[in-house]
Amino acid sequence: xxxxxxxxxxxxxxxxxxxxxxxxxxxxxxxxxxxxxxxxxxxxxxxxxxxxxxxxxxxxxxxxxxxxxxxxxxxxxxxxxxxxxxxxxxxxxxxxxxxxxxxxxxxxxxxxxxxxxxxxxxxxxxxxxxxxxxxxxxxxxxxxxxxxxxxxxxxxxxxxxxxxxxxxxxxxxxxxxxxxxxxxxxxxxxxxxxxxxxxxxxxxxxxxxxxxxxxxxxxxxxxxxxxxxxxxxxxxxxxxxxxxxxxxxxxxxxxxxxxxxxxxxxxxxxxxxxxxxxxxxxxxxxxxxxxxxxxxxxxxxxxxxxxxxxxxxxxxxxx
Amino acid sequence: xxxxxxxxxxxxxxxxxxxxxxxxxxxxxxxxxxxxxxxxxxxxxxxxxxxxxxxxxxxxxxxxxxxxxxxxxxxxxxxxxxxxxxxxxxxxxxxxxxxxxxxxxxxxxxxxxxxxxxxxxxxxxxxxxxxxxxxxxxxxxxxxxxxxxxxxxxxxxxxxxxxxxxxxxxxxxxxxxxxxxxxxxxxxxxx
Numbered sequence: 001x002x003x004x005x006x007x008x009x010x011x012x013x014x015x016x017x018x019x020x021x022x023x024x025x026x027x028x029x030x031x032x033x034x035x036x037x038x039x040x041x042x043x044x045x046x047x048x049x050x051x052x053x054x055x056x057x058x059x060x061x062x063x064x065x066x067x068x069x070x071x072x073x074x075x076x077x078x079x080x081x082x083x084x085x086x087x088x089x090x091x092x093x094x095x096x097x098x099x100x101x102x103x104x105x106x107x108x109x110x111x112x113x114x115x116x117x118x119x120x121x122x123x124x125x126x127x128x129x130x131x132x133x134x135x136x137x138x139x140x141x142x143x144x145x146x147x148x149x150x151x152x153x154x155x156x157x158x159x160x161x162x163x164x165x166x167x168x169x170x171x172x173x174x175x176x177x178x179x180x181x182x183x184x185x186x187x188x189x190x191x192x193x194x195x196x197x198x199x200x201x202x203x204x205x206x207x208x209x210x211x212x213x214x215x216x217x218x219x220x221x222x223x224x225x226x227x228x229x230x231x232x233x234x235x236x237x238x239x240x241x242x243x244x245x246x247x248x249x250x251x252x253x254x255x256x257x258x259x260x261x262x263x264x265x266x267x268x269x270x271x272x273x274x275x276x277x278x279x280x281x282x283x284x285x286x287x288x289x290x291x292x293x294x295x296x297x298x299x300x301x302x303x304x305x306x307x308x309x310x311x312x313x314x315x316x317x318x319x
Numbered sequence: 320x321x322x323x324x325x326x327x328x329x330x331x332x333x334x335x336x337x338x339x340x341x342x343x344x345x346x347x348x349x350x351x352x353x354x355x356x357x358x359x360x361x362x363x364x365x366x367x368x369x370x371x372x373x374x375x376x377x378x379x380x381x382x383x384x385x386x387x388x389x390x391x392x393x394x395x396x397x398x399x400x401x402x403x404x405x406x407x408x409x410x411x412x413x414x415x416x417x418x419x420x421x422x423x424x425x426x427x428x429x430x431x432x433x434x435x436x437x438x439x440x441x442x443x444x445x446x447x448x449x450x451x452x453x454x455x456x457x458x459x460x461x462x463x464x465x466x467x468x469x470x471x472x473x474x475x476x477x478x479x480x481x482x483x484x485x486x487x488x489x490x491x492x493x494x495x496x497x498x499x500x501x502x503x504x505x506x507x508x509x510x
Contacts, residue, residue, distance in 0.1 A: 001408075001409070018411060021411065021412075022411065022412050025396065025412040025413070025414060025415070026412070028415060028416075032449065032450060033449075033450070033451065034449040034450075036449070037399040037400070037449075038399070038400060038445070039399045039400075039404065304399070304409060305409045306409075308399075308404055308409040309404060309405065309407055309408040309409030309410070310405055310406060310407055310408050310409075311405070
């Protein structure tokens with residue numbers, strides 16, 4: 001394992017499997033009377049959130065607390081950021097307070113990478129702009145493995161599974177991280193989206209591309225729906241929400257074309273009625289609630305593997 | 320007088336226990352557990368990964384043979400409770416699997432291959448504390464090699480093996496390593 005988790009592409013297959021196997025063992029903790037381990041006692045994890053988030057922040061907070069770490073939550077609203085403090089100065093402040101790990105969510109792509117050059121502790125990317133969200137990809141891979149390979153699949157990858165990622169790939173950090181991680185783990189990933197919602201460089205990604213969702217459905221083991229990120233849309237990417245929904249939304253009729261064992265995923269928050277119909281989101285194939293529970297477990301695994309062992313050798317930190 | 324208690328130089332690669340001796344030691348421990356717990360009522364065996372787990376299963380099978388009693392058997396991973404985590408890169412976790420019914424009110428016998436500093440057992444006692452409240456906790460080990468760093472003592476010992484701290488004791492079991500043997504070496508290499 002490296003010191004930081006910035007990109008899902010930094011993880012080798014062995015690293016990714018170690019995280020999934022660790023998460024599998026930690027998942028049993030949820031059934032126990034005391035859902036807490038002493039492993040990170042005395043270590044401090046800072047949640048540095050420049051963008052709104054419900055599940056990711058709470059999930060990281062729960063994960064760190066279950067490992068007995070001290071958690072400091074920082075949100076840009078109501079802080080000195082509102083007075084114009086830069087990311088670097090905020091980072092150095094946190095460093096001076098003795099943060100062993102910084103979990104960062106930022107609107108700018110590359111923010112986590114920059115931060116890693118300024119602080120001594122581990123940096124965990126919890127979403128940077130439209131770039132990456134590696135722990136989301138890890139919890140998705142964990143959810144897929146548990147559902148389709150069983151809970152005893154220690155050491156197993158996702159070899160041979162077909163995953164179709166549908167929708168707003170252009171603005172999605174979840175899609176990029178998932179393509180990188182799932183292909184590392186051996187899955188075949190296909191992106192299904194309108195041409196306007198695919199990034200220019202998609203040809204260099206380790207995945208296939210299709211403009212036709214309906215032809216991909218019968219051969220998919222997993223369908224991952226992405227949120228249409230209207231807050232990031234500065235131009236007209238499709239004629240109307242209604243038309244998008246008719247061509248790329250997952251409704252009951254489309255779900256019926258999936259193979260019997262296939263699952264439907266969504267990283268949340270959902271736009272019910274846009275990319276996913278309510279009856280699909282609430283069906284037995286949907287893993288949306290499971291993904292949230294698995295998120296805590298997976299983030300515990302990542303925090304343990306980055307902070308639980310020997311300190312990483314000191315590197316030259318650029319000031 | 321007691322030459323065996325002084326670690327002898329030049330016993331690198333020496334086999335301390337062979338398969339037959341391991342079998343006899345486990346048979347004796349199984350009898351001792353039955354004796355000490357008055358017939359094994361309310362006993363559960365928890366092996367500490369990796370090699371404590373097959374040892375616990377073997378003891379449970381022996382007890383089943385002798386008394387026709389099915390002793391619940393499980394595993395207890397202690398990694399997250401260790402005091403030396405910060406001295407090594409983060410380790411992979413083992414499995415904790417409790418028998419149905421848990422540990423509350425039971426006599427838990429912890430099973431491990433080698434008792435050395437006692438730190439693993441301390442971690443196991445902490446881990447157990449988070450899982451419930453046993454009526455009593457006992458410890459069974461195949462080899463006690465001395466050099467305790469904590470006030471911990473085994474209740475059942477397969478073999479007391481005086482060692483020097485330079486020496487390394489290797490326990491191999493058929494379930495994990497394809498053969499049963501206990502050997503000792505000077506440099507950590509398997510003979």
